[in-house]
Amino acid sequence: MPLKNNKKICNVLMLAPTPFFSDRGCHVRILNSYERMGKSGARITLLTYPLGRNLDGINTVRVAMLLGYKKLSPGFSFYKPFLDILMLAKATGIMRRERIDLVYAHLHEGIAIGIILRTMFGKKLIYDAQGSLAGELSGQGTISKKGIARRIIFAAEKFLSNCPDEIIANSNSMKKFLRDECGVKKPIQIISDDKIRGVILKNASSFTPNLALPKGKMIAVYAGGMDLYKGIDYLIKAIPFVKKNIHFLLIGYPFDDAKKLAKGLGVLDRITFTGRVKYEELGAYLALGDIALAPKTSDAGEGNGKLFAYKSAKLRVVCFDNKTNREILGKSGVYAKEKSFEELANKINEAV
Template identity: 30%
Template sequence: MLNTNQHTYRILAIAPTPFFVDRGGHVQIYEQARSLIALGNELELCTYHIGRDMPGIPTHRIMNIPWYTKTDAGPSYQKLYLIVLLFFLSWREIRRIKPDIMHGHGWDGCWIAFLLSKLTGVPFVFDMQGSFTGEIVAHGYAKTHSLFFHLLQWIEKRTLHLGPVVTQSQQMVDDAIRDFGVRPDRIYHTYDGVDTDEFRPGLDASDLRAQLKLPTDKKIVVFVGLLKPYQGVDSLLEAVKILVDELHYMGAHFLIMGFPDEDKYAARAAAMGIGTYCTFPGKIDYKQLPRYLALGDVAVAPKLSPTEGDGKIYNYLANGLPIVAYDRPASKEILGDLAFYAELGNARSLADALHQALTDEAKAAELGRKGRELALEKFSWLAVAKRLMAAYADVIARR
């Protein structure tokens, strides 16, 4: 059981990523840090050379590497030397601020924090945002059951035993215990969160509707996320085509927000004959996202990874939107029965679920209302920060 002592801490967060970019994993890092500071903790963040500074988060960056400009998610061989640079930056900051605990974000954040813990004696937690092997397979760097895949699984298992783990998904907790032998008392389920004051129903977005030239006589289906196959964007376009061509439903327009491949997907939608049913505005500033979501009548979350978290769902809930999602453990853990579900990876099933959400207005309204209530009750960022502090207390007490 977690120690619930809410003593405050000096925290060094290590984020091997181009923080801040407007995508889900970075929102989690930012909101965790902001909420921990709001509860009286001192937190400083070490990260890559690129990305934008966020107000209220003291941020330290590695030396400028002008040829590395990658800001989307996924593996890169160049991260090998970025990790080394981030290790030395973090070591310098440990000597300066003398933290009580380190918070290593992601798998490479865990490796850095583990080595620094061995050198300095400062304890750490590993913030596992998803499966190591799952991410690499999803991005096309390895094939399931290949020799390389089995090597990655070995690395994943070894990493999970380097130190205490915090994660946002009960499915990831269960998998770590069952598949990798992690002790139940060394993994902490903290959930993800949402700012329910900013993300809320009833926001005025009429100016955005005009700016984006969205139709006024159709319902708007919103999606936000990285525009990549593993996020289900290809599957979503297939579902839109089925909805229009086979189910003969022309009363919806799809606002597909995100980057990096918005032009490619816009061209694909046009080639599929559904270009007039889709708008691709590109990257959305996180601070403006609540108003963009307010344009929606229905939200869709077609992510394909069975266990990887999906922060957009929390935002959809807080905005009071009825949600269409693939039936996967990570989504169902958050939503329970508060969604229109489709069979995982089945575009026809996704089209059917979208059709139901768009035509059953009474059920859609009920799910949206109950989703907002769930966000208020369970998923505030301050509640997440308190769970993190309880995990810190437990880890420090065990030293």
Template identity: 25%
Template sequence: MRILFLAPHPFYQDRGTPIAVKLMLQTLSERGEEVDLLTYHEGKEVSYPNICIHRIANLGFVRNVRPGFSWKKVICDFFMFLSMCSMLLKKRYDIVHAVEESAFMAIFVKMLIRIPYIYDMDSSMAQQIVEKSPSLKPISRLLDLLEGVAVKKALAVMPVCEALADIALTHDRNKKVLILHDVPLSTENKNGQNINIGNEIETSGLRVVYVGNLEPYQGIDLLLKSFQMVLAKRNSTNLVIVGGMDSDIQKYKSKCKQLGIAEKVHFVGQRPIDNLEGYLQQADILVSPRITGKNTPMKIYSYLQSGKAVLATNIYSHTQLLNDQVAAIAEPTPEAFSGSLLQLVEDGALRMKIGAAGKRLVEQQYSLESFKEKVNDLYDWVERNINN
């Protein structure tokens, strides 16, 4: 099949959605599909057989496009729409694979030249926009309706978790919906096994590690306040934060100074995804303090795969995958989160128990092979529908 793949974000970058897109492209390449990927001007170059990467014009005035709704993304999406129209004039495609908001571009294509599309639902666009820009809350119902249109017009919907599948089925209960869970990245990336945190920062005692961006929804403020409370009782514990843009790191370093914990919180900045396993293996406890969202964070799968104890907040973003048998679950308040963190710091047997249980869960149910099998099943179904 000839596939037009719309990815409205920088590609490639070592973060959630671009990583998922990379895995999808690898699978489609292995199938022998002919894929034209259209994406933003930013990102690292990657190469796969049968995959041709097209980028929007290099917008010198738009740099460092971040996750979530922003005016930078609106500008990039406008130029992406123009590029898409140009590509459609030159080539006929069998299917459009539309990630997140590019589904609305795909609706235009379907209405104009009747090419069907798959809606790759990595998040709830309506919820994400309101969380990023609370001033838009009065139009949240309109945003829900628009998201519903994207679902209803799609040939199939691919959400990344049960919560998003529920949203899709609420809009259209007869829609073909296939949940495509993320997978642990550490199974494919062994280059980080020789990483030594001690060579980058001076630490002694237990290491609590967070991996990810430092956007507000990730709950870094909650994490730092909770860690301050833990240090009051166990001051040999260290917090290592891997990831984040320089501006966010500086902001949270200032926050640490205000809280009096700067000497115990270590920011190592962004690191290649190939080094992920090395950092996870040197942790004693892995944390996900996220405070909002519906989709399960991609890092959770790698956290579990590492065999280390995981502490996550009690929000559906986490609990649709985790329970108290495979992770420590705490309410998203400093008192509750610090209490659970302190319990893990003090109880090595508990850390080993839930770490082993989490590893079993992800190996049995969320492997890369399972991911590829689901992608192949869906595209086999799509091909049959197109041919009919």
């Protein structure tokens, strides 16, 4: 890949059209790629949206704030096109000042910006693929799963996916999707997130979460986005069928819809919602769990990086049976039939 056997320091512009760092999976992937390239000797400038946390050791440049922009969670926002225009303008200045050698794009908006930069400056464009744009938007309910909007978005996704000079994929499943569904012929290298920055185990004993968990019960922990399309609806619908001696610790945000669903099913007292938790403190929260849960389905159009965090915390994982989960967990996973909350409940009962 781009930095191998390269004695010259490589100046990289990393495009992250998202409010980095907001303590969610997509951003962990971006962080991992930054640190991996940094260890290879690259000098990296990470360009991102105005919101998000600044992390030590990450050379972060942000575009100007737009009045009214507050969204940290994933999903469509009216502000994104305007923020991407600001990113392009800012990126153009960085390319000129920093003498950038390589453009490294995250997300499909990043590819679009990168294409323009490559045209202007003639620099190599690499895309870090971690999900399907059409799959994610349909999973979120922004577009229908079979309508004309999805066909248009997917056509744009296919076009963009074929534009980079090289692609780094987060899994074999992602590589297969790019080859089979998007028709990508360019080189694709798989680099997974199996090395989770060391924070999961390192910080497990250095921080104590202030939670009032019930005593004498097994703790089933979930860490990730709390939007229902991420499989949270299946998880909460499974709870009435799970043994009473199991309590659920759900780590993440935004949880309003999940809490409403739990209240309607009468299981709110069996769940502890933490809200947003700093990634640096995640290990301490995972250490409270006896088993881990990953209810995301293949329809979500995303990777499942939380599985690497679970593995680092040495937790047994209950999840749905799909290619991505099996690729990461292998024989160690406890697999339920996809989209069946009844079977998910059965497997949770078996796992403890």
